[in-house]
Amino acid sequence: MVTLGFRYTLEFFNQLVFGRSDDITRAMHVWPWFVWPLIVGTGGVIAGLFLRYAVSVEKTQSVKTDYLDVINARLDAVPTRTSLFRAFSSIASISSGASVGKEGPMVQLSALCGSILGRLVPAALQLKNTDLVAMAAAAGLASVYHAPLASAIFVAEVAFGISALQRLIPLVIAAGTSVMTMWLLGYRSPLYPLSDVQFVISFSSLGWVIALGVIGGLTGAGFITLAGLSKKQFARIRSLPWRLGVGGLLVGGLAIISTDILGNGYDVILNIFRGQYLFSGLLLLLVLKLLATCCSIGSSAVGGMFTPSLLIGALLGALFNVLAAQLGIGIESGWLYAAVGMGAVLAAISQAPLMAMLMVMEMTLNSSLLFPLMIATVLATMVTYRLQSAATYPLITTHFSRAEAKFDFDNTSIDELIIPGAAVLPGSAVSDALALSSLRRERYVYVINESGRFLGVVSVHDIAAGVLAQKITPDSPVSEVMDHEFPFVCQHQSLRQGWEAFAQVTLERLPVLTNETDRYFLGALTKTSLVRKAEAFL
Secondary structure (H helix, E strand, O other), X not given: OHHHHHHHHHHHHHHXXXXXXXOHHHHHHHOOHHHHHHHHHHHHHHHHHHHHHHHHHHHHHOOOOOHHHHXXXXXXXXXXXXXXXXXXXXXXXXXXXXXXXXXXXXXXXXXXXXXXXXXXXXXXXXXXXXXXXXXXXXXXXXXXXXXXXXHHHHHHHHHHOOOOXXXXXXXXXXXXXXXXXXXXXXXXXXXXXXXOOOOOOOHHHHHHHHHHHHHHXXXXXXXXXXXXXXXXXXXXXXXXXXXXXXXXXXXXHHHOOOHXXXXXXXXXXXXXXXXXXXXXXXXXXXXXXHHHHHHHHHOOOOOEOHHHHHHHHHHHHHHHHHHHHHHOOOHHHOOHHHHHXXXXXXXXXXXXXXXXXXXXXHXXXXXXXXXXXXXXXXXXXXXXXXXXOOOOOHHHHHHHHHHHHHXXXXXXXXXXXXXXXXXXXXXXXXXXXXXXXXXXXXXXXXXXXXXXXXXXXXXXXXXXXHHHOOOOOOOOEHHHHOEOOOOXXXXXXXXXXXXXXXXXXXXXXXXXXXXXXXXXXXXXEEHHHHXXXXXXXX
């Protein structure tokens, strides 16, 4: 219901500005071409005013508005005021033709409603607010694209960084309920009707799919890079209203060449599937859409990246289709290459290949796309990940960093963290051990023989107790109070194994030996060094 309300609000403003409520690519033609940059630019200025207020509130209250940040940080609630003003900013940008998607503010508002509902849920149900926010976000995304499973997977992949069953079940229920609600209200048809066309598997078609996955990954990496450069350039304009206004002016200028680059591109994708573009037109639209989207995103326009990504991918896939037709190979699958391209670029930009694969399948209701989408989305994700350190969703970078840090922790050997340890010979006097312990500030002094083989440890507390009980004197050898069964770790073991060893004892340090057979003393491993290594993923 929230996403429908947002959609009707956009139609109302389109009716107000253009006198018609259909797609912005057609509605813009109501005005003469030289007015288009002014319309998009003015919308950007208005959007900037709303966004500037939202940002100022966020700075003063130190709040995080984005639902993904709220879920990741396990915050109590989605901020109401900043979410609403960001939505107002998005309405101004989208209504005037900015090259951003509608799904971003729709999902944000859905998450806000989930957060508000969370305050009304009885405590006896033991439902966390962040779980309700995640469910509402999945429901909002599902209602936009009619893709419940992909929406649940997206929130699980990006917000939680996992697809664990216990987290996925409530998301699937929420997303499925959302789509059922849309069906009851009459929105039953797939977003892109391609169910009557079958993708034919052959060596040539698979070759094109592999190439499309690689090119889709390169396109995704290039887009992320361009968007980052665009943000840096627009950041020079300090005023948000002026920044969005300039961005809108540039998008409006590009629209003079083709109004198909305005908005989220839904109608353009339908026209691509109908085969209404030639190779040169597709190539021109691809370049213009990339530039327009970078201008809108770079100027801080509030909106989604899904639909622009889908259009960029559809254009890329359609170019492959036309090229295949001209070469006389791979033409049996028709414009389904455009659908495969949609999945590849969406996966590359979002770094969520499972979501992209399922979303294209659910939007087209074409199961024959499963195999080519599996190949293209995974390849595109791998290529973008290898080439691009940044990500569209910062949380993905955080999850990747945590995963890499944990992998390093599990595979790094203990010998990289060895520090020197205080050691004495078994014939040394306990007074020498006490002096060394005081100098090194260590509770235990390690005992080794002349060849460096580990024999055990002597505790300063045991020495003190023995002296007080008059069992030993300061001149007694440490061998009289030595512990022969002291725990240790070996240099070839992983940090994970070292962590597990510390979990069994209450010690702050453990001796490090060469191996269990030779037992040559190398130094010590501290619990503090392990904790510092583990901080990156804990």
